[in-house]
Amino acid sequence: MLRYVIPVVVALVWAGVFSFVPEPHRLRINAVLVGGAGAAYISGGSFGLGELGFAALMSAVAYLGLRSWTFVGVGWLLHTCWDILHHRRGAPLIPSLADSSFGCAICDPVIALWCFTGGRSPRELVLWLRGLARDIG
Secondary structure (H helix, E strand, O other), X not given: OHHHHHHHHHXXXXXXXXXXXXXXXXXXXXXXXXXXXXXXXXXXXXXXXXHHHHHHHHHHHHHHHOOOHHHHHXXXXXXXXXXXXXXXXXXXXXXXXXXXXXXXXXXXXXXXXHXXXXXXXXXXXXXHHHHHHHHHO
């Protein structure tokens, strides 16, 4: 059970911590980090030159993410797919932690969801959700 809960908690802490960073810096830092995540598996080389291709793709997505939370979220979803491929191949992100790619594949989509809301702070998120509920109802 903890194997599923801890990555979600990590993602929620991520969103909470970054909520204290004022915009536009919050967006830009997250874009740079998603670009870096694209290079996380290069040293393992499990997919050969595919690792470099993925890093290049993530760099392009991160560049677009400098101005768009949507692209940052897309980057985290792409990284989720890469995590799953590495987990299935038995080539974890952290070699000494066999489930590290599995955990990352749970954490990343939670971060992506936060990004798709515009990377809002908890207060902004509550106000945004209230506005959505009002529009629906």
